[in-house]
Amino acid sequence: MEGQLTAELGHFALLLALMIAAVQAVVPLIGAQRDVAPWIAVARPAAFGQFLMVAVAFAALMRAFLISDFSVSAVYQSSHSQMFWLYKLTGTWGNHEGSLLLWILILSGFGAAVAAFGTNLPPALQARVLAVQAMIGVGFLSFIVFTSNPLARVIPVPPEGLGLNPLLQDPGLAFHPPFLYLGYVGFSMAFSFAVAALIEGRVDPAWARWVRPWTLAAWCFLTIGITGGSWWSYYELGWGGFWFWDPVENASFMPWLAGTALLHSAIVVERRDTLKSWTVLLAILTFSLSLLGTFIVRSGVLTSVHAFATDPARGMFILGFLIVVIGGSLTLYALRAPALKSGGLFAPISREGALVLNNLLLATACASVLLGTLYPLLLDALTGDKVTVGPPFFDATFGPLMVPLLAAVTVGPMLPWKRADLMGAAQRLRFVFIAAVLVGFVTWIFTTGMSWPAAVGIVLSVWLVVGSLVPLAERVKLFSVPFTESLQRAAGMPRSVWGMVMAHAGLGFVLLGITVLLTWQTELGTVLKPGQSASLNGYTFTFEGAGNVRGPNYTAVRGVFSVTRDGRPVTTLAPETRSYVGSAMTTTEASIRPVWFGDLYAAIGESDGAGGFAARFYFKPFVQWIWLGAMVMVAGGFVSLSDRRHRVGAPARRGAPAGGKIRTEASAAE
Amino acid sequence: MTRKRQRMIYVVAGMVALGFATGLVLFSLGDNLVFFYSPTDVLQKGAPANRTFRIGGLVEMGSVEHVAADQVRFVVTDTANTMKVSYQGVLPSLFREGQGVVAEGRVDAAGVFVAQQVLAKHDETYMPPEVVDALKKSGEWRGN
Numbered sequence: 001m002e003g004q005l006t007a008e009l010g011h012f013a014l015l016l017a018l019m020i021a022a023v024q025a026v027v028p029l030i031g032a033q034r035d036v037a038p039w040i041a042v043a044r045p046a047a048f049g050q051f052l053m054v055a056v057a058f059a060a061l062m063r064a065f066l067i068s069d070f071s072v073s074a075v076y077q078s079s080h081s082q083m084f085w086l087y088k089l090t091g092t093w094g095n096h097e098g099s100l101l102l103w104i105l106i107l108s109g110f111g112a113a114v115a116a117f118g119t120n121l122p123p124a125l126q127a128r129v130l131a132v133q134a135m136i137g138v139g140f141l142s143f144i145v146f147t148s149n150p151l152a153r154v155i156p157v158p159p160e161g162l163g164l165n166p167l168l169q170d171p172g173l174a175f176h177p178p179f180l181y182l183g184y185v186g187f188s189m190a191f192s193f194a195v196a197a198l199i200e201g202r203v204d205p206a207w208a209r210w211v212r213p214w215t216l217a218a219w220c221f222l223t224i225g226i227t228g229g230s231w232w233s234y235y236e237l238g239w240g241g242f243w244f245w246d247p248v249e250n251a252s253f254m255p256w257l258a259g260t261a262l263l264h265s266a267i268v269v270e271r272r273d274t275l276k277s278w279t280v281l282l283a284i285l286t287f288s289l290s291l292l293g294t295f296i297v298r299s300g301v302l303t304s305v306h307a308f309a310t311d312p313a314r315g316m317f318i319l320g321f322l323i324v325v326i327g328g329s330l331t332l333y334a335l336r337a338p339a340l341k342s343g344g345l346f347a348p349i350s351r352e353g354a355l356v357l358n359n360l361l362l363a364t365a366c367a368s369v370l371l372g373t374l375y376p377l378l379l380d381a382l383t384g385d386k387v388t389v390g391p392p393f394f395d396a397t398f399g400p401l402m403v404p405l406l407a408a409v410t411v412g413p414m415l416p417w418k419r420a421d422l423m424g425a426a427q428r429l430r431f432v433f434i435a436a437v438l439v440g441f442v443t444w445i446f447t448t449g450m451s452w453p454a455a456v457g458i459v460l461s462v463w464l465v466v467g468s469l470v471p472l473a474e475r476v477k478l479f480s481v482p483f484t485e486s487l488q489r490a491a492g493m494p495r496s497v498w499g500m501v502m503a504h505a506g507l508g509f510v511l512l513g514i515t516v517l518l519t520w521q522t523e524l525g526t527v528l529k530p531g532q533s534a535s536l537n538g539y540t541f542t543f544e545g546a547g548n549v550r551g552p553n554y555t556a557v558r559g560v561f562s563v564t565r566d567g568r569p570v571t572t573l574a575p576e577t578r579s580y581v582g583s584a585m586t587t588t589e590a591s592i593r594p595v596w597f598g599d600l601y602a603a604i605g606e607s608d609g610a611g612g613f614a615a616r617f618y619f620k621p622f623v624q625w626i627w628l629g630a631m632v633m634v635a636g637g638f639v640s641l642s643d644r645r646h647r648v649g650a651p652a653r654r655g656a657p658a659g660g661k662i663r664t665e666a667s668a669a670e
Numbered sequence: 671m672t673r674k675r676q677r678m679i680y681v682v683a684g685m686v687a688l689g690f691a692t693g694l695v696l697f698s699l700g701d702n703l704v705f706f707y708s709p710t711d712v713l714q715k716g717a718p719a720n721r722t723f724r725i726g727g728l729v730e731m732g733s734v735e736h737v738a739a740d741q742v743r744f745v746v747t748d749t750a751n752t753m754k755v756s757y758q759g760v761l762p763s764l765f766r767e768g769q770g771v772v773a774e775g776r777v778d779a780a781g782v783f784v785a786q787q788v789l790a791k792h793d794e795t796y797m798p799p800e801v802v803d804a805l806k807k808s809g810e811w812r813g814n
Binding site for chain 2 (some may be wrong): 007154174206238302342346356360361364365367372385387389390392396397412464525585586603605606609
């Protein structure tokens, strides 16, 4: 009985949150325009209140899931009393309504964080940021309250739930949405700051320093989310792919590309007080792509291998919201951006020039992914033809655009601000270049089956990993001063430099993993009876037999394969096919074992009715490097975030013509 | 370096990047579009020769035939017309008779659709939008 009360309490809190958000969206904005201090002061408590109310609603929903209160429709639709408790808990966001509530929880959480940690922001700017943040909140809260209420009741109360989609009953996917949303929604901060700056008509280095940590944090979370999703599809879908260029994946990848560009252009605004209107535009576009991603995933307008059942009517609401947000912010941009004064000039060959190149290539790559993703929609609307744009398109467009970008990643940090000497940088990088080409050449000689794109990939990844260490080595004066002094210098180096080095090197690891995997992976599909064996890449897989096993809410067929190499036992693989209680679905649980230089991967399929089972084996060389490399990038992001100059709330706006003094101080620090 | 010159460099660099990308896009879009056909479309327009395409509809009841453990034949129907499909590989776990399916591949000399891939779905109630449209066209769609 008290469970029922909790759901109503949550519903009530949700309505309150909507009202608070509505007030927060209007009053502080007017206050900031008219300079009315008490109205401005509404912003912070409203942000806290909105977050608190959404948190109460979320907690109520979570409780309903945990105690399997099937009178709540979301719980009935996507939970089951026999499920493992962790999946009951994560089932909270394993459905449309709950995942939107999580979205709004994170949105209001970011708002509350600005209210709490942004104490050194000018009150008017803070009020405007919180008002813009609340406008997005009003949109999504009314969406939830009017069309997708997670706490709606089912009467009469069903005795048992319909069960959570079995694919979601997995640790990888259970925690994938929260990270993805922390990233997606985190970019709303950059958006709110950009719109607030446009309203205020002022963008300066201090603004960039306030925006950067939020963007960086969102970027880190989005990277974790995308990596987790890629890892999940590798082990759960049973054929060992890590990326499919699927609309749902592209939906998260586009904001990542734009966000990466934003991180870099914000550096130019911060350090050189230029590239301002571009950065503001990029902030708007990044969040717009996040919204577009939410729309693509939630509406199901595009055929996707990752598709879940969706409701087009709900998609229409998000589409409308998307048009209002993008249209509104771009109109504001068109009106106000020309007023933003540009700061320092720079030569094309300079640190700024390199960062512009980064932005240019990332934005173009993002546009080509966007085109490939939306092309089926366009063509359907124009001609009625149904098409799919497959991986070959993305490989052929995205790949070539990445080559110059990756080559430039190593050079950019070697160039000084304002104007630089490309020959000098080439001089300092010549050993890296020789090493990269040498490694590529040696690989070419000692392996078979290498194509020229693979050779480019290997050379570029060495170029990236070793090259990103060069600025580090130069800063600590490695080999030119005693080693202990180098260590001291390394300890005193700004963490943002460490972060950059890690992020760039991590990118090199990712590239190396992808190149080696795509060039040398091998696979074998066959039918085996117990006692029979198959060989792949020097490993022999012997089928020991299959049997039934029982889990908490599923039964599974588990095949056991012993793996040997040159007669010596290596490991035992035990892939499963699971059938879930209360669901027509089965899932493939691949069995994966890391060995030297790669993964052994086995999946079991259906029985042929005569004692044999379909089985697939893969050897996946270097595949773990993809995710480990991505985690190194994330670690770099967090290290950079811990830099005292980037810490949330650390920077303060100084005297009017910013730039000058701060810049010299910052340059001295690096 | 004047402001005007700097702006010109931006513009030129932007044009170069966009031009490069447009070239790549046009070059690869023509070859890499995968068209969707229903069995009726194949009958009326003919199957595209030497080209991968997608076929979608319902798996006809009683048509699934396991030739070997990893070799399967089935019939895709949009209830007006049908198409024979053969596929070698592990079927996605949600493959069922009477349910929607999308397969990618090409037609062989005997007129059988040889699928390279049968698309996985993540949800038992999910129906690919193209299949819904194909069924609506043949007047067999019973949903909304």
